Amino acid sequence: MRGTLSDRMGAALLMAPLLLFLVLAYAWPFLGVVKWSVTLPTPGLGQYGALATDALVQSVFIRTLRIALIVTMVSVAAAYAITMVWVRGSPAQRIIAEFCILVPFWISVLTRAFGWVALLSNRGLINTWLQSIGFISEPLALVRNEFGVIVGMTHFLIPFAVFPLASAMRSLDERVLLAARGLGSSRMRTFWTVFVPITRSGIIGSAMIVFVFSLGFFVTPAILGGGRSVMIAELIYLRIFQSPDWGLGAAISVVLVLFVGALMALLFRHVRPKQLI
Amino acid sequence: MQQPGRAAEIKAIGIGKSFGSFRALDDLTLNIGRGEFLTLLGPSGSGKTTFLMILAGFVQPTVGKLFSDGVDITERPAEQRAAGMVFQGYALFPHMSVEANIAFPLKVRKKSAAEIKRRVAEMIERVGLKGHETKLPAQLSGGQQQRVALARALVFEPGVLLLDEPFSALDKSLRGQMQAEMKRLHQETGTTFVFVTHDQSEALALSSRVAIFNHGKLLQVGAPDEVYDRPANRFVAEFLGEINMLPLKGVKRADDGATALCEDRAITLRGNAEAVNGNAILAIRPEHMSIAREAAAGENGIAATAVGSTYLGAATKLDLTTRQGAKVTVSVPNEVAAAALIKGNSVWLTWPAEKGFLLPDGG
Numbered sequence: 001m002r003g004t005l006s007d008r009m010g011a012a013l014l015m016a017p018l019l020l021f022l023v024l025a026y027a028w029p030f031l032g033v034v035k036w037s038v039t040l041p042t043p044g045l046g047q048y049g050a051l052a053t054d055a056l057v058q059s060v061f062i063r064t065l066r067i068a069l070i071v072t073m074v075s076v077a078a079a080y081a082i083t084m085v086w087v088r089g090s091p092a093q094r095i096i097a098e099f100c101i102l103v104p105f106w107i108s109v110l111t112r113a114f115g116w117v118a119l120l121s122n123r124g125l126i127n128t129w130l131q132s133i134g135f136i137s138e139p140l141a142l143v144r145n146e147f148g149v150i151v152g153m154t155h156f157l158i159p160f161a162v163f164p165l166a167s168a169m170r171s172l173d174e175r176v177l178l179a180a181r182g183l184g185s186s187r188m189r190t191f192w193t194v195f196v197p198i199t200r201s202g203i204i205g206s207a208m209i210v211f212v213f214s215l216g217f218f219v220t221p222a223i224l225g226g227g228r229s230v231m232i233a234e235l236i237y238l239r240i241f242q243s244p245d246w247g248l249g250a251a252i253s254v255v256l257v258l259f260v261g262a263l264m265a266l267l268f269r270h271v272r273p274k275q276l277i
Numbered sequence: 278m279q280q281p282g283r284a285a286e287i288k289a290i291g292i293g294k295s296f297g298s299f300r301a302l303d304d305l306t307l308n309i310g311r312g313e314f315l316t317l318l319g320p321s322g323s324g325k326t327t328f329l330m331i332l333a334g335f336v337q338p339t340v341g342k343l344f345s346d347g348v349d350i351t352e353r354p355a356e357q358r359a360a361g362m363v364f365q366g367y368a369l370f371p372h373m374s375v376e377a378n379i380a381f382p383l384k385v386r387k388k389s390a391a392e393i394k395r396r397v398a399e400m401i402e403r404v405g406l407k408g409h410e411t412k413l414p415a416q417l418s419g420g421q422q423q424r425v426a427l428a429r430a431l432v433f434e435p436g437v438l439l440l441d442e443p444f445s446a447l448d449k450s451l452r453g454q455m456q457a458e459m460k461r462l463h464q465e466t467g468t469t470f471v472f473v474t475h476d477q478s479e480a481l482a483l484s485s486r487v488a489i490f491n492h493g494k495l496l497q498v499g500a501p502d503e504v505y506d507r508p509a510n511r512f513v514a515e516f517l518g519e520i521n522m523l524p525l526k527g528v529k530r531a532d533d534g535a536t537a538l539c540e541d542r543a544i545t546l547r548g549n550a551e552a553v554n555g556n557a558i559l560a561i562r563p564e565h566m567s568i569a570r571e572a573a574a575g576e577n578g579i580a581a582t583a584v585g586s587t588y589l590g591a592a593t594k595l596d597l598t599t600r601q602g603a604k605v606t607v608s609v610p611n612e613v614a615a616a617a618l619i620k621g622n623s624v625w626l627t628w629p630a631e632k633g634f635l636l637p638d639g640g
Contacts, residue, residue: 175368181355182333182362183382183429193381197372 033250040247047251064232068214071153075210079161087169101159113223116152144226152220161206168202208267212260284312284469285345285436292341294327301327303493314463314470316480319490329473333439334358361430361438367422369414375425376410382433400428420451437469477517489513511636514560521605523559540601544577547630558636565632566607568617569625578627583617
């Protein structure tokens with residue numbers, strides 16, 4: 001909706017405190033990071049040049065994208081099923097689904113990551129159980145690799161994927177589904193040709209949130225990857241706190257932020273913000 | 278509900294539906310003839326929509342059987358019945374173009390691309406949507422969306438078309454236009470139409486038969502003039518339009534009708550075989566009563582005084598009170614109303630013997 005000029009001025013004024021906070025808390029520090037990236041250790045675009053040639057940085061970038069993509073697909077698919085139960089299930093099913101969605105929010109990300117270690121490690125619950133029933137002789141490598149990282153991240157991100165999907169599914173007119181069945185379409189066909197396409201905006205919103213989130217993941221990959229499956233955020237941390245190579249760390253940060261910014265811009269061209277909530 | 282292109286004949290036997298302790302539909306038995314235009318009429322919560330949903334297969338009846346062309350379809354799921362259905366609010370697929378919406382039932386039936394193209398084009402032509410093929414439903418007006426819904430429901434030549442208050446969202450002039458269009462589509466396709474509405478004038482204008490529902494019960498089924506002129510009970514009489522009720526005493530059956538006393542004046546009724554003896558209610562539609570200076574000997578009439586009027590353009594609705602205090606409304610030419618309204622002017626209300634009918638006292 002477009003109001004008059006004074007309406008829009010009013011809206012801008014109402015948002016001013018929030019905008020001010022965002023500028024002070026995010027934009028200002030980010031400008032500092034940008035400054036580091038072009039001044040440390042020497043002024044110039046040298047660090048960006050190094051990024052373009054550094055094989056380690058590139059391999060971490062590619063791994064991060066790969067993990068983020070897999071996590072996004074698995075999270076959104078799982079969230080889609082959970083959301084269907086939450087929005088369209090019987091009253092008892094709804095309560096159980098809601099519980100499953102909300103409980104993870106009450107447990108710290110650190111606790112959850114260690115929980116997965118306890119489950120997935122060589123002497124963890126899953127491996128010892130599988131060995132005790134004689135299903136495997138050697139423990140499976142479930143953690144300290146990409147698999148462990150993907151499991152931990154997916155588990156963390158599913159609840160975030162639920163909300164855009166729930167909003168899309170709630171606004172769907174039940175009669176449209178009845179109409180499809182009345183016209184001769186099976187439940188399966190109705191799901192794929194009517195239900196999924198109509199909730200498309202929710203799927204896109206959900207996928208973008210999960211994808212952007214997973215690009216910047218730090219704690220989960222650091223614990224479940226065990227240093228062998230380093231993702232971009234961990235690389236930045238290593239460059240700044242351990243190497244210390246502040247210029248390169250800052251340059252990676254800037255590239256990551258620009259990449260995420262470009263993705264968000266793409267998202268908002270396809271779905272309107274209100275469809276994400 | 279059977280091979281395409283052939284109108285279905287539907288029999289509902291003893292259908293009942295309860296939601297918890299609420300009885301939405303009670304022991305309904307109804308035959309819907311091949312190619313007829315049946316309207317289910319009643320106030321909201323009367324069971325008419327529940328019955329339509331049972332016909333479509335979206336709701337399972339608690340008891341009773343449903344037959345289509347003699348085949349028991351009570352347990353058959355909606356997608357296998359494939360009755361054409363037009364929903365309140367149309368329920369178009371918002372992500373599909375007009376063309377894709379109409380093609381949907383044909384694609385489900387795995388028709389060839391060439392056949393789908395031909396039949397969709399034919400249907401678009403028939404409902405007057407040419408030039409809108411690639412638009413999305415959100416880009417169409419209410420009337421156009423209505424046409425898409427009709428086209429989508431008719432394109433696969435269903436044996437029966439079910440319509441759930443399809444015109445409730447349209448303004449009055451568009452409504453009249455769509456009603457005429459639907460009547461034309463009914464004649465052209467020859468399909469059985471079952472139409473749900475709470476608008477009595479719509480029901481009377483469109484249908485070959487009207488079924489009147491209240492509180493989950495089917496009260497009467499008949500041709501529009503039949504249910505309008507000879508309603509089975511007070512509810513039907515009142516629901517189908519304005520009606521005057523006058524208490525009668527000493528009702529006696531006579532040849533081809535009855536005689537009675539109305540406000541101490543002898544009156545006669547003709548053509549009402551179910552006349553009751555004793556006390557009853559005389560019901561007459563406002564347009565069947567006239568205003569006169571005198572009632573001739575042997576003519577049905579009672580004295581009354583005009584108390585108010587509503588100008589309707591083509592006629593005036595005149596409110597009167599009889600000597601014994603009954604309130605009566607008549608629809609009369611404007612100048613008659615003006616004359617009757619002169620203060621204190623006592624007039625006579627008269628009506629033809631065949632236009633009044635009897636309802637049981639208190640019922």
